[in-house]
Amino acid sequence: MVERILFEQARKHLQDHRSIIILGPRRAGKTTLLRQIESIMAKPVLWLNGDDTDTRSLLSSPTSTSLEHLVGTSKSMVIDEAQRIENIGICIKLIVDNIPDVKVFATGSSSFELSNRISEPLTGRKWLYTLLPFSYEEASLHFGRIEEKRLLERRLIYGYYPEVVNNPGSEREILKELSGSYLYKDILIWQNIKKPGQLEKLVQSLAFQIGNEISANELGQICGLDNETVERYMDLLEKAFIIFRLKSLSRNLRNELKKSRKIYFYDNGIRNAVINNFNPAGLRNDIGALWENFMISERMKSLMFHNLDANIFFWRTNAQQEIDYIEERDGFISATEFKWNTKKKFRITSTFTNAYPDSKTSVVTPENFEEFLKI
Numbered sequence: 001m002v003e004r005i006l007f008e009q010a011r012k013h014l015q016d017h018r019s020i021i022i023l024g025p026r027r028a029g030k031t032t033l034l035r036q037i038e039s040i041m042a043k044p045v046l047w048l049n050g051d052d053t054d055t056r057s058l059l060s061s062p063t064s065t066s067l068e069h070l071v072g073t074s075k076s077m078v079i080d081e082a083q084r085i086e087n088i089g090i091c092i093k094l095i096v097d098n099i100p101d102v103k104v105f106a107t108g109s110s111s112f113e114l115s116n117r118i119s120e121p122l123t124g125r126k127w128l129y130t131l132l133p134f135s136y137e138e139a140s141l142h143f144g145r146i147e148e149k150r151l152l153e154r155r156l157i158y159g160y161y162p163e164v165v166n167n168p169g170s171e172r173e174i175l176k177e178l179s180g181s182y183l184y185k186d187i188l189i190w191q192n193i194k195k196p197g198q199l200e201k202l203v204q205s206l207a208f209q210i211g212n213e214i215s216a217n218e219l220g221q222i223c224g225l226d227n228e229t230v231e232r233y234m235d236l237l238e239k240a241f242i243i244f245r246l247k248s249l250s251r252n253l254r255n256e257l258k259k260s261r262k263i264y265f266y267d268n269g270i271r272n273a274v275i276n277n278f279n280p281a282g283l284r285n286d287i288g289a290l291w292e293n294f295m296i297s298e299r300m301k302s303l304m305f306h307n308l309d310a311n312i313f314f315w316r317t318n319a320q321q322e323i324d325y326i327e328e329r330d331g332f333i334s335a336t337e338f339k340w341n342t343k344k345k346f347r348i349t350s351t352f353t354n355a356y357p358d359s360k361t362s363v364v365t366p367e368n369f370e371e372f373l374k375i
Helices: 005-011 030-038 053-060 064-071 088-098 111-118 136-143 145-150 152-158 162-166 171-178 181-191 196-207 216-223 227-239 268-274 287-305 350-355 369-373
Strands: 019-023 045-049 076-080 103-108 126-130 243-248 261-265 311-316 322-329 332-338 360-364
Touching (some): 005 126, 019 088, 019 111, 030 076, 045 053, 053 088, 064 088, 136 287, 136 369, 162 171, 171 268, 196 216, 196 227, 196 261, 196 268, 216 227, 227 243, 243 287, 261 287, 268 287, 287 311, 287 322, 287 369, 360 369
Parallel strands (some): 019 103, 019 126, 045 076, 243 311, 332 360
Antiparallel strands (some): 243 261, 311 322, 322 332
16 A cells, blocks of 8 residues: 555644544545544544435534544544535544644535635634645555656556556456546536536536647637636636646746636646647656656655645746746745756846846756656
């Protein structure tokens, strides 16, 4: 079993009274992670599942008395698929405030639903984590660095969803099932999307534009949606952990782009399944975009899993000078370009280094990428 980095993050907070909330996409391994954490939870452990009708009935209109009766002698309480339960934030708050000997753990597959329900009630009462599919770091620790590096091209095509990694040879079937309506289940359930076909068309259009600047107007024309709906759908796709967007860095130069955004997918395999292209790296005309998407999503995982704060951007000028990835941490800026072709020489533009003279610059290729992913 691949041990998740968040296991150690959770271990640090087992003795305090705050609840531990784990968000993430469906089938990223949240329940499996909780099973791992269960080995170090205080016993006995009460397991509840929000998919169960009885559980939803018990927890949707809680009182302190009913919760004390439900918890009984348990020292730990797990609520899986908590996004299905009305008033889940109030429920966990009552437990934290009134049953101090019980540690609460909860998972949710849709950040827009669960986080909205827990943010206010659990202020100061929770540790919030995001679990995404396996990271390169986690896979390297499990399979070995040499083996994982050997599998790099395979990961670029099929990604890191646990089922995909654990079932070599069945990647296409698993990804096609994951990228179908199952991928949008939370959005369709909670946001009352009346035209799911257009949502899927938008996702496909975004998949063809990874690493590019996106225009709501152009996307709307392709998908038959108005600009406002496109923006709303993209926001929902981000909150469902399917895509994420980078804003442009604009501080020192008049001709820096100020309002542009670039689009990426959290998982390369999902992206390739959406466009139904599983061709190997050597036969692809989008390998540069795949490499960029893979590197940025892996860096995102590193920051999230290690609970580090950073501002992330891309950079571009009106003269089409650009840098793929900018990261600002603790006041320091690093600028990174991603190049799949290791033989092609490349330099960071002097326009950027002159404007940001204290920045650290690098070009990341398949030969040196592990340094970029280190924390």
